Amino acid sequence: MATTQQRRIRPLFGIGLLCALLFLLATLIHALDGLIELYERAAAVGAWLPWLLNGVFGGFLLLALGFTAWWLLPRRRRQRRVVDEPTLRAQLRSQADAGVDVSRALAELDELDARRQAGQVHVALFGETSSGKSSVIKALLPDAATRSDVVAGTTRSCQHHAWTTAAGDTLILVDAPGFSHDPDDTRMATEEAIRAHLVLYLCDGDLTRSEWAQIERLAGFGKPMVLAVNKSDQFRDDELEAIRQQIAERFTRGARPQVVGITAGGMEPVTRIDPDGHEQEVLRPRRPRIKPLQLAIERSLHRDPAALTELRDSAVFQLADDALNEAQRSHQRREAERIIATHTRAAVVGALAALSPGSDLVIQGAIGTRLVRALCRLHDVRVREVDVEAVLRDAGGTSRKSSALALAVAGNALKAFPGMGTVTGGLVHAVAYGLIFDAFGHALADALRRSGALSPETVAEGLAERLDDDLSAAARRIASLALRRTPERRTR
Template identity: 40%
Template sequence: MNAPDTRHLRLLLALALAVAAIALIWLLLGATRSALELWRELAGLPAVLRLGLLALLLAAVAASAWLVWRLLHPRPRKPRPVPAPDRGNVEQRLQQLQSRKVETAALEAELHELDRRAAGEDCYVAVFGEISAGKSSLIRALAPQAEAGVDVLGGTTTRVAHHRGELAERSLTLADVPGTQEVAARERETMARDEALRAHAVVYVTAGDLTRAQDQELRWLHGYGKPLLLALNKIDRFDATERTQLLTTLRERYAAIADRVVAVRAGGREQLLRRLPDGREESVVRDALPDVADLRAALRDCLAADRTTLEQARAGAVLGRLGERLGEAEQAVREREARAIVDRYTRRAIVGALAAVAPGTDLLIQGALATGLVRELAALYDTPLRQIDLDGFLRQAALTLRTTSSVVLAIAGNALKAFPGLGTLGGGVLHAIAYGLIFDSLGNAVVQTLHEQQRFDQEQAQQTLQRLLSEQARGRVAHVAQLALQGLTRDTE
């Protein structure tokens, strides 16, 4: 651009700014004039009426300002609490899983164990905590005469040692569960947590201040609403001042989580220095006497509640965990069924496209298949789908395909290289694989948004579709090529 053109542009910009400034000044003058006229009219009114109108005006201004602030600073949505499932809900969901050919023996075993313990008179206490915290020694101190029994839940291989004793003339069963935070022991940690939920009360054992992982475990256990005690073990390792400070810290930090924080000594071995008559000193190792009186008293208080109340809290914890496990199983079977639906429609699209001339540049060619695919996936995820949303999504998908058809063809061509037998069959196979990639991407995009959003999000599904069409994920391409090979085999047969 030359100098005269630049000067003309500057003159136009200056003129536009001048006009805008004059218009702004004119508006301000008009607003000022209106305000003065309103003030004169208000001044002529009685004092009571004038003050009332001023109050209403200020309230309107304040309300408008508040609405603007709320629009600019929206409140985060609070997640709705998910109620613990009741027995009927759990049994109904179990039956639904069984009808879909899902193995539910372990889940049914939890219900049987829940009933077995409810029918008995024992109070179950799970001694929970990290490995080396002294749980086993503490159980022996609480029930020194008990012999360990091994209970096996029907249909599983889970084994938990139970030590039976008495506490305040009540039958007591102490569950010795595996220590948490062990190396490569995720299964044992899950076993420990499940047994803690089956108990009427939980004793969490620690040998010092809680780590972050221990803090999370303690809060997780508290979330199920059953009696929870925090036992500080091995107190003989601390002097009086350290012990007092640590107990004070734990009691202040977990006042709202643990029913009581107590100090215990589970026993074990202790080393003493003994002075001999000739003046020499020798080290002596002997059994340390356990000190669990405070823990016994705390347990007695926790278990003094009505049996029905304890049983309700225990059943709520077990059913809550069963609800989580049912959700995981339902999600797994839903993913499996969604994959089968996508594969079925992908195979149909491949077979239908074997004679196509263009590589699927318009979904209207196979619009019925695309509509059926999205509707069936929405039904699987119990998500209502409006026709207007479906039509809009398919229109957007068609536009995306027009801009990415060359990419889809290139990916399909790469797939043929991995399957030489397919490559010799000509361009029809190339188009068929391209169609297969389109429908596989379409189905996976819809599944992802239904899973993450719990609704049909047209924009997210479109973005995911565009990304999947541009990816050259070898596993997905190979899968579609295998579906194409299956379609060709069936077609030739």
Template identity: 30%
Template sequence: MTIWNQVQSVLRRWRSPARKPAATNPDRHLLEANRNLRELIEDTSIPAAVREELSTEFEDIAEISRKLREGEIHIAAFGRVGVGKSSLLNALLRREAFSTSPLHGETTAESRERWDTLRDGHVVLIDTPGIDELDGQEREQMARQVSRRADITLMLCEGDLTDTENQALRQLCAAQRTVLLVLNKADRYTSDERELLVQRLRERCSDLLPGDRIIPASARPAPETVIRVDAGGVETEYLRERPPELGELRERLWSILENEGQTLSALNAAIFASELDEKVASRIVTARKAVAEKIIRKYCIGKGLLVALNPVPITDLLAAAGGDVALVIHLGEVYGFRLSRREASRLLLTISAQLVALMGAYWGMNLVSSALKTASAGLSTALTATAQGALAWYATYLTGKMAQTWFSRGKSWGNAGPKETARDILASLDRDSILRTARDDILARLKGR
């Protein structure tokens, strides 16, 4: 769709190795992103039912729009329980804003705090629950939520990646957002061990992240033992807290924020807008299919009963043809096209020509049944009329599916053409099952008269 084409263009420029930070135009990206968001929010062609089904996503769009207007850049911490997400964010803030506890799993819901102020806005830090307390589907859903809300995601680990962490990291990176892999609690390792571990992570994640986005840190280093000697020469040991070791992480974050912050925010907004755009389109297609199916079946039973009840055999087919024109016009309205009766008739001629060519046996049966209906002098009228009505039901269903396909392709048969389209539809349907359903439906309604 249009928004996705715009996003791909921005992505190509942003991902290009030749791109320099100075060459970006954050204001232009922000304007593009805001325009995309407004297009989605204000699009009156989106059905109310689709908006209701995607209400959470539309709320997110409104929040992202506000975020862009106010110049907010969001940084989220993501990782297992006990890996030190809350502690790391507190260390960045230089205050105890996020809840921490010796008991694992203290963070059970997303929480956020404002960090520092940028030239054109400010940074918000977001804490998230531990991913290992969720099953695979929930974890994937949380990864998607974090990715679409955060401009930068800090994926925390405390050693080599577990399978859960590796899967979560891949899900985050697949969303095309900026991710930093932070080896927290790095103070537990010697210098050599730390260097080897960072190298191991860089090799393992080489297909996901550049090497400079895998960073060691210590949000809350273990206390160091200090020996104090008093005036009398008496030695006393005590534990002294050590300051966080976040220099490399802070430097990398501020480099990204200063050079790409607003561009990242705009890009992420545009990507999310494109994703929602695709969801809306998919829901509309699904909704239209459901409505079209109901309409087709409504005309099927109407036509089947009309043919079964019509006492003049030759008018069965004539009356049915008039019903098909109305069906085509009605289906066109579902897909946003208004057809005149003349246009609908021309489409019906094309459809009928293909169905006649592929279903000669059907038309022969219909005419024979019509003749039997007269010759029987009423002895087998009910049975014959029901059979003929079922055939009319089936013919209407095929006509409706052909017309629906034509409308869903933008009033086009596509590369397949009408003949192959008709052949594909016939091959996909269980004729005998449909005829049984049609016959039972007609009989039930005749008995209920």
């Protein structure tokens, strides 16, 4: 039945394809005819005009070819910012004076100094949990005290082992935890791989998405890598070659990891036949085959030892720089919270005597101006007076639309405090004003942190989103503040 239908469809498909080709040919002839007519008319106007048309068409063709190449060719990974040691240490001193906790970045540089003085070459084994890292250590060092159980993630800390190669080089093999769903183990393993001279990446075959992400991150630090496909005895030669080709397509020639096939050992299931013919499946030790890995390690270390050390130092500088940037962001978030809380308290105190929610004070008040300038200084954003006024004006327009909501939330928050007597209008207005001011401060800090610029539209959008969220927790906090700032009233 299917064959008969195919026989009927095939002529129709051929006729349709012929019609499409004829239409394409007619379109091409029509376009060429129009182009010839255009050139004849241009030549009639002046001898220079056809040359101008040639330049226009040539430029358009080059632009089209460039766009096509940009679209089809693989994207080059963005290079990380190069960090040198003197600049990094100067930044550490400057940020420490500013109150930033730089202990983690300093610890990276101290560890680097210790490894420089020891003069040891570190080789980190890296991969997912249960990928065979501990088995590789056991194969290289039979007397090493490693644990290689069937339970995933046996290695929970970095273990260092001294190994002397056949060429007489003494290396430090680092067995790091396998990266998994535990972010602490993943961070520990990744940082140890960055500190090493060479990374041995173990996998069991085709790379998963998470494995690709880890490899590309290490490549971004410029780490030399040897990718070892474990249990290679289970793959055919063409399958191993396909994995090598897949790696080659993802990396440039200079950053391409070596790919070798190994068998790390461990246990393998076999079927045993008893004398009575009964079959049972048992586990037996798998014979390790890691000679290709040993040769790849020696090639990588002997190719250019000075460049290997330079790449290690550069990667550690970048790791310390990342730690410094994270410390700066944490410091900014803490300081931003302190600044917002200080100005919100001032706003609540100033609004206690007001007869309206006071959203216009966000536009005209000195407190709002001081808040904007303080947060801009914290995020190293230079602003003009006109920018401050624009931000406050747009924020005031947004807050006026939410004044009723803020009043309602403030009233409900004050009802949560028993024994306070009658809730007066001034308290409700003060809490509502504090809510608006608190939301405005956080929206402003978020915008500065994300874009590094003062954008009135972005701040107004962030303020609207925060005022649309659940304000109950913030309202109770600000209501408590307002009550502490309010003199005791006689209850009736």
